[in-house]
Amino acid sequence: MSPTRFASEHKWIYLGAIALLVALAVIGIIQYDSVKTTNETAEKANRLADAAEDAGWSRPDTETIERALGNDGGIVCEDPASALHSALWKINVSNGAAFVGQRPVIGDGKALKAEAKILEIYCPEKLDDFKDRLNDLKTDDTVRRAA
Numbered sequence: 001m002s003p004t005r006f007a008s009e010h011k012w013i014y015l016g017a018i019a020l021l022v023a024l025a026v027i028g029i030i031q032y033d034s035v036k037t038t039n040e041t042a043e044k045a046n047r048l049a050d051a052a053e054d055a056g057w058s059r060p061d062t063e064t065i066e067r068a069l070g071n072d073g074g075i076v077c078e079d080p081a082s083a084l085h086s087a088l089w090k091i092n093v094s095n096g097a098a099f100v101g102q103r104p105v106i107g108d109g110k111a112l113k114a115e116a117k118i119l120e121i122y123c124p125e126k127l128d129d130f131k132d133r134l135n136d137l138k139t140d141d142t143v144r145r146a147a
Contacts, residue, residue, distance in 0.1 A: 041071045044121050051117045055110070073122030080119055081129035090137070109139035 045065035053059045068074060079085060093107030112134060119127045 041066050044071065045069070047121050048118060051121070052114075055113070055117075069118065069122060073118060076115065076118050077123035077126060080115070080123075080126050081133040085133075089134070106138050106140045106142055108142045110141075112137070112139060 042062065045062040048065055048069075049059050049062050069076060089107075089111075090104060091102075093105055093111075095101075095103045095105050097103065116127060116130065119130055
């Protein structure tokens, strides 16, 4: 049997092997990207948890941070310096009443520092705009931690 006859009779083996190699290469690239994203997400969540501990708070669950913020900061990084975001923050630091009884209060600056830390880790390019937008807010040390 000549080598050319053998190759022509079994070319489906060569084509199958090539197709299998291409499929494995594509699967490998997809898996690599997924693992890389997962590692980045875990690394950012750990950085944020470390920052919370450094600020004197208990360490948050990193899995919860990963689910909430993902790799890109999620909704926190969408448009942190928007007028809507600023208005929502002002509403959330009100006295808790509804309708006509609602009054603004002086909010604790720790909430702003926490959000700034999230922006610093997940979307640092938006941090300056966020700080500029919220400079008009009056904050103070209003929340006391239980001893």
